[in-house]
Amino acid sequence: MKRSYTKFLTITVAISLSLLIFIVPYAASIEYSLRGNFGKGHDLTNYLWIFRQDGFLSHLTLSLELGLFAGLLNLLIMVPTTTFLHLSLQRYKPIVDFICILPLMIPVVSLAVGAEYAMPQAIQNSQSELIFFYVILALPFTFRVLDSSLSSIPLKTLVEASRSLGASWFATILRVIVPAAKGGISSAFFLSFALAIGEFTITSLLHWDTFTTWTVDISQQNVLGSIALSTFTFIFAVVLLVSIALFASRRKNKFQQIEETT
């Protein structure tokens, strides 16, 4: 009896606290972004304003493109790496773990300075240099996600079965591991995708213009418009990641069921 009372109290306090701290500012910014011209009434003026800006579509496409490639490159490097770390190369896991936490610790500005000094001109002249640095910046998150996702499936059994049936390593990864760890792999992809789209520091210091840096530029003309844009981006990201999470949790349940029946 006493227990359920404390539980109720804790939940109430926690919910009201999070409401106060997190929902209120975002609700306020939604309200602000809906304000009409000259502060009169509420309408969609600011949201419509964004779409009419020059460069909206081109910057958005560029960002989506960079995000897509960053996500794919990340998987291309990290899925095999993490797989082998779980199988025969376990002793290298601490090293890889250490390297993957570095981008979280090293100030991004410092990395940007280094990139400007070190990268050969051929790479610096192409926008694709951003993709590589986005992958580096996403490593801490993607490694964690892939690592825990691969621990939750019977990886060793799957690989042994696939290999003993004569599949190559390539086929094993692509046709056994990827479908099995679909949830973790898709959230790793979307994490690096989201990071690439929102990245500002390296992009602006290397003098490139993506959707995010463009947002800052146009904010000098119309703050309300930028606020609308930010609000929109935020809501979009929440909806995307929550639906992925729901999808992933369903996948996980399926595997747990299989494990229970065997």
Add this chain to the structure above:
Amino acid sequence: MNQSNVASESTRTRKRVVSKGRYKFPFALIPFFIFVTFFLAWPISTVVIESFKSNSNKWTLSNYGPLFHGIYLHAFETSIRIGLITALFGVIIGGLFAFVIESYAGPRLTSILDSVAAVFANSGGVPLAFTFLASFGANAGLIKLLKSWGWDLYGSGFSIFSFTGICLVYIFFQAPLMVLIFKPALKGLRKEWKEASTSLGGSSWTYLRRIALPILFPSFVGSFLLLFAGGFSAYATARALTVGNIPLIPLIIGNLVDGNVIADKTHLGASLAIGAILIALIAMTGYIWAQRKSTQWRR
């Protein structure tokens, strides 16, 4: 009891067999190491080298002189202060959230809250800055509402562009990040420990004070240091919010290498960047120590 002993025995022997196995060159890790060397190790080591060079390309220590006095020292102090303050609040608020989610939320709600936290933690950039401009700016509905209730924030000296304002904004990506990194530690607390404590006559408070908190302490320290590093080096939010009125190390480095200033100061940018990395490395050493301590109980 017996069974778990047997299980741990068998994993131990298996581990021994694996580690005794002959040395294999990790061919599978080559792509990863090449990538990381080229795009992480190489740029950072170039900064190190450049920071020791003068404009005439000779070895020198003179780039490090300005770090220890004047505006640059002040900027380091401000950045460190902002890192410490926001990490402290982030750890407390985020830790509480993590605790409530971990103890009361079901699996589905947990995974939803996890991804919401991930969005909040990663939106620490330009969108966050604009959101706060909207909710705490002088014209924001919230501020007006508080004013109509008789609490004039801006009248009493608050501004979103001030040191306090920046701290406030940073906490909104620090606390969710704390939720993400602290939850695994909470998951490591075993139910059996609580049961053992209760059956030995301990109250909830005894359990919290003498078992849970000591076990979680290293994780707290580690998370604090990780958040500190993040707050210390955050660039985008500060860049979008401030107009150069608050000296922060990331902003100064950005300005120096952005080409806005005279070319002979780029080496100073490199030495400042190294200074920032060193501070982050101190935090990181502590983090690794704390990580090792905190996994001690989970083997």
